[in-house]
Amino acid sequence: MTALILLISCSLLVAVGFLLSFLWSVKNGQYDDTYTPSVRMLFENELNEKQPAEQTASNNKEQEPYNHPST
């Protein structure tokens, strides 16, 4: 039965990990706008074809919140 206790503790730890990642994603603003990213996603390829990674490198390093991807 101690195995059960161990297993449940482990599963709870994993679940806590998911809870934390959910909280993180909310904090990061991923639920603020649930529409635009669905449209934006379709543009990414479009963009890369036209001008392959022109100015990606310059600003990526700085800490940016999720909602400002520098493509």
Add this chain to the structure above:
Amino acid sequence: MNNPLTTQKLLCFHCGDTCKDESISHGDKIFCCEGCKLVYELLSENNLCTYYQLDSHPGQKPTSLQSRRFAWLDDETAETRLLTFSERDRASVKFSLPQIHCASCIWLLENLHTIHQGIIHVYTDFLKKEASVTFNRNRITLRQVVEILADIGYEPDLRLSDLDKKKQSAVNRDLLYKIGVAGFCFGNIMMLSFPEYLTGVSDIEPALRHFFSYLNLLLALPVFFYSAGDYFVNSWKSARMKYFSIDLPIALGLIAMLLRSTYEIVSATGPGFFDSMTGLVFFLLTGRFFQDLTYRNLSFERDYTSYFPIATTVKRNGMEISTPISNIRPGDKIVIHSEELIPADAMLLSEEASIDYSFVTGEALPVKKKAGDLIYAGARQKGAAIELTVKKTVQQSYLTQLWNHQGFQKNKHASLSTLSDKISKYFTIAILSIAGFTALYWLPKDVHRAVIACTSILIIACPCALAITVPFTFGNIIRMLGRNNFYLKNAAVVESIAGTDTIVFDKTGTVTVQQATPLQYEGEALTEEEWRMVKSLTAQSMHPLSKKISGWLSGYQPLKVSRFTETSGAGIFGEYEGTGIKVGSASFAGAPSALMHGEIDNDARVYISFDDKYAGSIRMTGSLREGFAQQIGLLRKEFQLYLLSGDRDGDRNRMEAIFPDRHKLHFQQTPVDKLHFIEQLQQEGKQVMMIGDGLNDAGALQQSNVGIAVSDDLVQFSPACDAILKGSEFIKLSSFIKLCKSSVRIIWLTFGISLLYNLVGISFAVQGELSPMIAAILMPVSSISVILITTLASRWSARKLSL
């Protein structure tokens, strides 16, 4: 009656408007105006033509160059107040771009960095119609950013209110965190409690049982102290004000559950009610989330600052300087161009002005003003630029003073006792007395049982279903109304609408619409060439009536007219192949006096003559909104109807024909009169719904129990109100009201059902027989069935009203 010919339609490649001819083109693409062509050229230079592939004709007509004056953006204070973030060379600013309407817009805006290297990136929020721009301050100024946006047709909507609201945090994420925590704990507790549900399996090892129980206790604590925190705070607040809100019995139930369960676990007498407790909190929070989903792109809190531009042109020492309007002082000389708002009460210096007061008074036709006249803030200049001397600051002007009225100080829904609060008052008293009597009954016989029975009652009677039904029903109703373009500010508005017994309409803009006006020509028939002359004349004038006629004659090709002159306040003159054409007022065009009835029937008329020989007139009626008469017919049975108008009573006859009672029509009402009128009705005990539009109704909308703003442009022009109704949906008004009324009936029905559940639960509880198992089944079942019933019932009643 002549109608203008319609020629074969040529659509502008950029914006999709009809083009006059093929004269403006680039390659094989045709444009309606130079502005559209310029945008296209700018985009094609920068390889941004994908814009046109994503959506056909996605473009926005850029505003005319002269109306763009962004010099004030160089002003450092204005800049720092607008920027949302700024660090060294990097700065961010959030613009409201009402032009955003399709995927192409998102694409173009987010690729703005290809037009100018100084722009680092743009992030758009489609639903809010906002874009936040991050740029490098060493390479580009804020003013240049705004100018680039204006160049491609997305001129930011910069209002006075933008300067002050930047500190507001955008989204309230607290509720999401709380739901997350509650959901997590609820799920795990359910799992850990599962062995207990299987009765007969009492032979779980004690060690394991202990482990599960303590784990449950551990998981329940964050739910109790964090997720449910608001319920304790709210009920404490309302209890101190001797007011029973629905939160009070919930808080009591939660406390009872926590104490009893902790006791059971510590004394090893039972598993506790943590599964029910966390489930309850989870459902309650979900209900609140559901109710709070409102329309983020609509603003219900506008005051005058949302209407006024941030800057205006001030003339100092002969120089025209763009100045933020908050810096305008009495005595300043300001220059107002055509179609601009006058930001403060001012005296006219120029000889003449044509002032559109529709914003302030509701008066539909422009008013002539002479030098020396006082012009109130909020008026719009039509025609040539004028100069004025400011008399009062913006905050102290006539219109803006409306906001200092006490009606604006109080928060009108704060004191509103909502349906659930009304019920919970009796409910709480009933529960407390049942618990009290049960305790008294058991106390002499069995102290232990008394405590058990008493806490069981508090637990099972916790008005979970009761608290859930209101947010879910109103949330459903709000969404269904939203689908029909009727947007409510919050759930309390549904209830206020249902309780309405008096409806007050504003006339201009609400009941009558100027835009939908069909133009009519009366007089001798004109040849096509003559129509084309009229078209070419009116196309050159900026007067609102000329613009309207020119738009109406869009099917005609203009001719080359010479000797064009515009006499302000009279009309326009031009010559074509020796024929002199006059378009303007009756005396200007030399109309026979018998025909000078423009002032009498309140219709605007424009008279036309050729070589001083009168030909005919074009008539513009302020027409009734579609379906208005029919709606009045439907509403008059149930409601008292009133009409308030800022207009002179030229329309009285027409309105009397529609309205049931002639004494309920009031004309020449100032904004303050309207407010007082509503106040007076309320003192008679009426529940007043005010339906209005522009700023002139703002006071009345605020004072009324339900203020509904009717607007054709939802995002832009709606004053402070409780609900926004799209103009074209006015025809459904009576159905909307019926739906709100039926929602209250649905709530009563579900209250009844949840009471039944409670009776069953309490019958167990008074005997002290409530096992955690029964609670764990009964509570979720009641919550879920209540949610199902309200959803189905509100769908059904919406379908019945064909909404």
